[in-house]
Amino acid sequence: MELEALTKRYPGSGAPAVDNVNMEIRAGETVIFVGPSGCGKSTTLKMINRLIEPSGGRIRIGGEDVTDIDPVRLRRKVGYAIQSSGLFPHMTVAQNIGLVPRMTGWRKTRIKERVEEMLDLVGLDPGEFLGRYPRQLSGGQQQRVGVARALAADPPVLLMDEPFGAVDPITRDHLQDELIRLQQELHKTIVFVTHDFDEAIKLGDRIAVLRERSHIAQFDTPEAILTNPADDFVSGFVGAGAALKRLNLSRVRDVEITDIPTVTVDTPLQQIFNSLRASGTSEILLLDRNHRPYKWLRRGDLMRAKGSLARAGTLVTDTVTRDATLRDALEAVLTDSSGRAAVTGRRGEYIGVVDMETLMNSVHELLEEDRLEALEHQHDLETTRSAQTHAEQEGGDAGGRKA
Incomplete structure (x- = not known):
């Protein structure tokens, strides 16, 4: 996707709302627009699907x-997901998801199959959710259906305008993990708007920080922006604790997942x-009848169980998926009394x-990487200054010889 000199002027306004944006977005990558409120990021996104x-x-x-x-x-060729899902309240989940395929002339049997496929893809049981209306869904379930609807006609491009901004933090983390998993399977070209820099780091292949x-202001990978922000404006978005923010760049699947003894409620x-x-x-982990983490049991608990x-x-207060970031996992470990976090699959099953x-x-490895990068950066600066000083001295000597 290419944006060339993209501009939006509203009548009666002296300055353009969006001014001469040039950007190339590679096929299959997730690009995040992040910036202060009113900077024009949502306007830019909405111009892509007009x-x-x-x-201009x-x-x-x-x-x-x-x-x-x-x-x-x-x-109809560009998927679009927005905050609060944007589902039609008078339509069932099946009707909402099948809307665009129906408008493009798909056969009924194909639409039915696609709706069920999309629900399964976003982790919702078709048998349970097909006939429900949006009011019968939680906020997180509505957002999943919204994403399923945006993907139903298999568009190559997916636009997302703060789609997780209206849900609670725990649900938001899980929806972000779900999007990461979906992107690994589907490889869509995604343009995603947010004002949350941590969300941008977690989801983006590249981030466009917009003034x-x-x-x-800067259009680069999360790693590059965290380690080398272009200026003070970008540094303000990065904020403090850049090393900890880099935990958003690594996933649970990148570290060792161990096993522990488990039993079920039966x-x-x-x-x-x-x-x-x-x-x-x-201790031992008690799983429910769907093989999902339920309780941590210790010897004393069993002694007091009395049958x-x-x-x-x-x-178990919180779990993480393989696609969760290490920062999410660290928060889950710190809030769980066991000192560890259970890792789960698509339907919450124990892994x-x-x-x-x-x-x-x-x-510690990330902190060491940051320390080495800082030393390397300092060495490069000193080498550059030394070369500049040497060149200035050579220039002065040459001038003196001419005189």
Whole structure:
């Protein structure tokens, strides 16, 4: 995708809302627009599918100039997800997801298959959710359906305008992880607007930090922006704790996931005792009937159980997926009394655990990388200054010889 001199002027306004934006977005990458409120990032996004008509410039998608084609046809080729999902309240989940395929003339059987495929892709059981209405869904479920609708017609480009901004922090983390997983499977070209720099680091292959009128302050990888912000404006977005923010660049799948003894709620109490004794550990993980983490059980809990696990043990308060960042995992470990976090699959099923020692080793490695990069940067600066000084002295000597 290419944006060439993209500009938007509103009548009666002295300055353009978006001024001469030039950007190339590679196929299959996720690019994040981040910047202060009112800088024009959402306006720029909406010009790509011409929900807002550009005043000047060009937009090319796959080499095709889309500036002059029918905007309705364009929007059917570009997925669009917004904050609060934007679902039609009078339509069922199935009708919402199947809307664009139906408008483009797909057969009913194909639409039905695609709707079920999309629900499964975003982690919702088709048998449970097909006939529901948006009001019967949680905020996180609505956002998942919104993403499924945006992807239903298999568009090459997906535009996302602060799609997770209206949900609680825990749901937001899980939706971000879901988007990362989806992108690994689908390889769409995604342009995503947010004001949250941590979200930008977590999701983006590249980040465009935008000033007023969508002027690009820096357009680079998250690593490059964290380690070498272009100026004070960009540094303000990075904020303090750049090393900790880099934990958003590594995933749980990048570190060692270990296993621990598990039992289910249907396991007899004596068998749980035997499993705990045989494991040589002080605790065991109780799974529910869907194989999802439920409670941490310790020896003392079992002694007090008195034949029932109903009140025994400590509830698992948070879990992470393989696609969660190490920062998410660290927060989960710190809030869980066990000192470790359970790792789960697409439907919440238990996979393994990640512990504090593993995460702290990763933190130390990142801090060491930052220290070495800072030393290398300082050495490069000193080398440059030395070369400049030498050149100035040579110039002065040459001038003296001429005189």
